[in-house]
Amino acid sequence: MKKLWWKILAIVLLVYVHIGGLLFAVPRLRIHETIRSLYFHVPMWFGMTFMFLISFVYAVRYLRTSSKEDDIRSVEFANVGLxxxxxxxxxxxxxxHYAWGLFWHGDPKQVGAAIALLVYLAYFVLRASFENQEQRARLSAVYNIFAFASLIPLIFIIPRLYSSMHPGDDGNPAFNAYDLDGRMRLVFYPAVIGWFFMGLWITSLRIRYRNINEKISETEL
Amino acid sequence: MSVFELIRKDFLLELRRKSVIAGLGLYLFSLIFICYLTFNLRVNSINAMTWSALFWLVILFSVVNSVAKSFIGERKGVLIYYYTIASPQQIILSKIIYNSLLCLLISVSGYVLFSIFIVNPVQDHLVFFAALVLGSVGLSTSLSIISGIASKGNNSNVLMAVLSFPVVVSILLMTIRVTKNAVDGIERAASTDEILNLLAINCIAAALGYILFPYIWRS
Structure with missing residues (x-):
């Protein structure tokens, strides 16, 4: 992960996405030019899901290894996911606001995502309420696994049971009829990849910062 | 110690402390009575969605109050004693089964009280009871495990509320939907998806609890 190429790739892709996303032609469908939101809004949820997935993997690893580093990784991935x-x-x-006329519409997809964010906020509340570091790491790893298990129905299952005004109501919200236009894919996929690498980069910096802090506090003792 | 002995012990303890059961019953009764008074339900008719939502909210609050006690509020010494006589898997299984039975009892008596004071609009009883059983098992499974986590924290009562509500929301949404279908008496095929989803959520919660509880318990 110390290599340089993926950081450069992230920057190049995101610069391309921001230029292309704002300037390239898009198909004029029901939602007109606001379809450009696909390039900026949907990759966020992809990024969140990936980050929470990695956080979940490290939580499982922490329960197996009990190493402090896995705990720090798990927390920081959850942080960036949030x-x-x-x-x-x-x-x-x-x-x-532009498509429906309201910032908060109470759409099932909005509500599901809001609850999912609440679950992860609760994860941080839980972490704050322990003084013993080992206990905090262990119990929050357990809760992290629960949070991920409840994320799946909240984001992927329940919104599909209710009818919604959100684009992609008739199937996958990310890859649906709007996206079939090949030109949009040329920007959308790079956006997903670029933001994923950007998330990894931010997280790796935060993890290094936390590890250095740990070392400093250990040497001071 | 087998799981059955642990469940029997929980029941004996609960029956001996009659004040707890009585308190729980009174809590349920007053919640329903408050609903009846504030909504003025005898005069105004109530639609299926409101009835189902109200019913499950009453059940949720009573259950949170009873199930939260499963680990919070136990004395340290008692917990250490359990630790020595039973494996964590046995303990969580017995707690889940005991709490599910208790929760079922609460929801059935809630249903009876609802039909006395408010109305009993349920048309499809089989689907309604399927929702009751699955909802009770789901709520008590997830709340038992959350209570195990919250009991280790500093401010366990607040922690219990913060941790549990987001987790039980998906169970509640499903059960309310099924209940609404049962109240409306829609054909059963309309509710099968939700019932299967509920079943799947319950299985996931129980399996996660079974696997993860040893990590919660060890300390």
Whole structure:
């Protein structure tokens, strides 16, 4: 992970996505130019899901190894995942303001995503309420696994049972009829990959920062 | 110690402390009575969605109050004693089964009280009871495990509320939907998806609890 190429790739892809996403032609469908939101809003949820998935994997690993590093990784991936989720929520609300006329519409997909974010906020509340570091790491790893298990129905299952005004109601919200236009894929896939690498980069910096802090506090003792 | 002995012990303890059962019953009764008074339900008619939502909210609050006690509020010494006589898997299984039975009891008596004071609009009883059983098992499974986690924290009562509500939301949404279908008496095929989903959620919660509880218990 110390290599340089994927960081450069992330920057190049995201610069391309921001230029292309704003300037390239898009098909004029029901939602007109606001379809450009696909390039900025949907990759946030992809990023969030990936980050929470990695956080979940490290939580499982922590329960097997009990190493402090796995705990730090798990927390930081959850942190960045939450940031992605918040950005996804905000970009979605800006879009909803123009497409639906309201920032908060109470759409099933909005509600499901909001509850999913609450679950992960509760994870941080849980972490804050322990003083013993080992206990905090162990119990929050357990809750992290629960949070991920409840994320799947909240994001992927329940919104599909209810009818919704959100694009992609008739199937997968990310890859549906709007996206079939080949030109949009040329920007959308790079956006997903670029944001994923960007998330990894931010997380790796935060993990290094936390590890250095740990070392400093150990040497001071 | 087998699982059955542990469940029997829980029941004996509960029956001996009659004040707890009585308190729970009174809590349920007053919640339903407050609903009846505030909504003025005898005069105004109530639609299926409101009835189902109200019913499950009453059940949720009573269950949170009873199931939360399963680990919170136990004395340290008692917990250490359990630790020595039974494996964590046995303990969580017995708690889940005991809490599910208790929760079923609460929801059935809630249903009876609802039909006395408010109305009993349920048309499809089989689907309704399927929702009751699955909802009770799901709520008590997830709440038992969350209570195990919350009991280790500093401020366990607040923690219990913060941790549990987001997790039980998906169960509640499903059960309310099925209940609404049962109240409306829609054909059963309309509710099978939700019932299967509920079943799947229950299985996932129980399996996760079974696997993860040893990590919660060890300390």
């Amino acid at each position: 940031a992605f989720g918040t950005l996804g929520m905000l970009t979605g609300m800006v879009w909803a």
